[in-house]
Amino acid sequence: MSIIPTQVSTADWPLFPRKVKFEWSTSPLHWIPQSPFASHIVNQFGFSLVRGEYFFCRTFNKALPYIRDEKLRKDVETFIRQEAIHAQAHKESIEQYLQQYGVDIQDQYAKAQYLFDHILGDKPFGVALPKFLEKQWLFARVGIVAAAEHYTCAIGQYVLDHTHWQERGADPVVSDLFTWHCAEEVEHRTVAYDLYQHLSGNYLMRAGIMVGVLPILTYIVAAGTAKLASTDTTIPKSKTKLTNWKFWKEWQKAHQQHLAPGPIWFLTTGIRFFKPSYHPYHEGSTEQAVAYINQSPAVLAYQQINDVNKPVMMS
Ligand SMILES: [Fe+2]
Ligand SMILES: [Fe+2]
Numbered sequence: 001m002s003i004i005p006t007q008v009s010t011a012d013w014p015l016f017p018r019k020v021k022f023e024w025s026t027s028p029l030h031w032i033p034q035s036p037f038a039s040h041i042v043n044q045f046g047f048s049l050v051r052g053e054y055f056f057c058r059t060f061n062k063a064l065p066y067i068r069d070e071k072l073r074k075d076v077e078t079f080i081r082q083e084a085i086h087a088q089a090h091k092e093s094i095e096q097y098l099q100q101y102g103v104d105i106q107d108q109y110a111k112a113q114y115l116f117d118h119i120l121g122d123k124p125f126g127v128a129l130p131k132f133l134e135k136q137w138l139f140a141r142v143g144i145v146a147a148a149e150h151y152t153c154a155i156g157q158y159v160l161d162h163t164h165w166q167e168r169g170a171d172p173v174v175s176d177l178f179t180w181h182c183a184e185e186v187e188h189r190t191v192a193y194d195l196y197q198h199l200s201g202n203y204l205m206r207a208g209i210m211v212g213v214l215p216i217l218t219y220i221v222a223a224g225t226a227k228l229a230s231t232d233t234t235i236p237k238s239k240t241k242l243t244n245w246k247f248w249k250e251w252q253k254a255h256q257q258h259l260a261p262g263p264i265w266f267l268t269t270g271i272r273f274f275k276p277s278y279h280p281y282h283e284g285s286t287e288q289a290v291a292y293i294n295q296s297p298a299v300l301a302y303q304q305i306n307d308v309n310k311p312v313m314m315s
Contacts (some may be wrong), residue, residue: 002082002139004279008069010190013286017081019208020298022173031065036234037225037250038259039265042178043098044108044224046090049181051112052148053087055120056080058194059141063077066135066199066203072191072304079191089298093177108211108227115220120144140209146196147213147273150280153189154269156182157284160292162258176297183292186284193280194220207274214270215251218263225251 031043057080060281067073095287099105119125120141122134130136159182165175178179196206222242229247232238240245257261261269272278293299 004281007071007155009071009075009194010279010281011075011188012179013077013207014291015078015082015188015191017085018184018293018299019077019085019306020296020301021301022089022093022298024173027097027171027173029101029136030234032165033169034230034257035254035259037229037239038254038257040228040235041221041225041251041254041260043174044221045110045178045226046094046098046114047105047224048091048115049222050087050094051116051300053083053090053107056083056145056148057087059138059145060192060195063142063195063199066138067195071193072198074129075188075191076195079188082184082188085110085132087186088253089177089181093174096172100276102231103228104231108224109222112220115216118227124142126202135312139196140205142199143206143209144213145198146192147210148217149185149189149192150273150283151213151266152182152185152218153271153280153283154272156185156189156289158265159262160186160285161287163260165259172297178295179292180298183289183296186289187286187293189280189284203276208261208275212271214267217270218266222247222251259281 004010018149029043031041058190060076060080064073064076067076076087094103094105117282122135122137123129159179163179165179225241226242229235230237232240236246238244241247241252252262252264254260272283
C-alpha cells in the first residue's frame with residue numbers, strides 16, 4: 001500500500017536550485033541518431049518550456065502571499081528558482097543551437113506566448129477580471145501548473161527509465177539538457193500539487209482543468225513536432241501533417257523505440273490525474289532523479305567553475 005506524508009508539503013527530501021553550464025557549439029539538429037523525427041519531438045518542448053516555465057514562475061510568485069505553511073513556502077521558492085533556470089537553459093539552447101539550423105523561432109515562440117501570456121495572463125484574452133474573481137483565477141492557474149507538472153514529472157520519469165539517449169549515441173549536450181531538466185521535474189514533482197491542495201484542493205476544478213490540459217498539451221506537442229519536421233528535408237511531407245495518419249504512426253514509432261513518449265502515452269498519462277486518490281509523490285523516483293543530477297555534465301561544469309552545487313546525498 002502506498003503511503004503519502006500527511007504534512008502540507010509532501011516533499012520529504014531536500015530541494016535545491018542548481019545552475020548549469022552547457023557548451024553549445026557542435027550539437028547536430030538530428031541529435032538522436034536513430035530518428036530525426038524523435039529529435040524534433042524532443043526539441044519542440046523547448047519553446048513551450050521557455051514561455052510555460054516563466055508562466056509557472058509568475059503564477060507561483062503571485063501565490064506566495066497566500067501560503068500559510070513555512071516548508072511549502074520554501075519549496076515553492078525553490079521551485080520558482082529551478083523553473084527559471086530551466087527556462088533560461090532552454091532559451092539559450094534555442095538561441096545558440098536550434099537557431100543555427102534555420103528553425104522558425106519567432107513562429108514557435110508566438111504560439112507559446114499567446115497561450116501563456118495572453119490566454120493565461122492576469123487578464124485572460126485581454127479582459128480585466130472583477131476583483132472577486134482574481135483570487136479564483138490565480139488558484140485555477142495554480143491548478144493548471146499542477147496538471148502540467150503531472151506531465152513534466154511523468155515525462156521526466158519516462159526519460160529516466162527508458163530513453164537512455166546518451167548510451168545510445170545521442171548528442172551528449174542535448175541529452176544532458178533534457179535529462180537534467182527531466183530529473184529536476186521528478187525531484188520537484190510534489191510542489192505544484194501540494195500548493196494547489198493547500199490553496200484550493202477542489203477535486204472538480206482539478207479534474208476540469210485536466211479535461212482541458214490533456215488535449216491542449218497533446219496538441220501542442222503534435223503541432224510543434226510537425227512544425228519542426230516540416231522544415232526538415234530528410235522527412236517526407238506526409239509525416240509532417242497532423243491530418244495524415246503517417247505523422248501519428250511516426251510519433252508512435254518513436255515511442256516504441258523508447259526515444260520519446262508517444263501520442264497514446266500522452267492520453268493515458270493524463271487519465272491518472274483524474275483518480276481522486278492521485279498524488280504525484282508516487283509518480284516518480286527521487287533517488288533516480290538525484291542520481292542523474294549528481295552526475296549531469298552541465299551541473300558539474302557549473303560546480304567546477306564556481307565551486308557550488310555540491311552533490312546531494314540521499315539519506
Ligand atoms: Fe522545469
Ligand atoms: Fe516543473
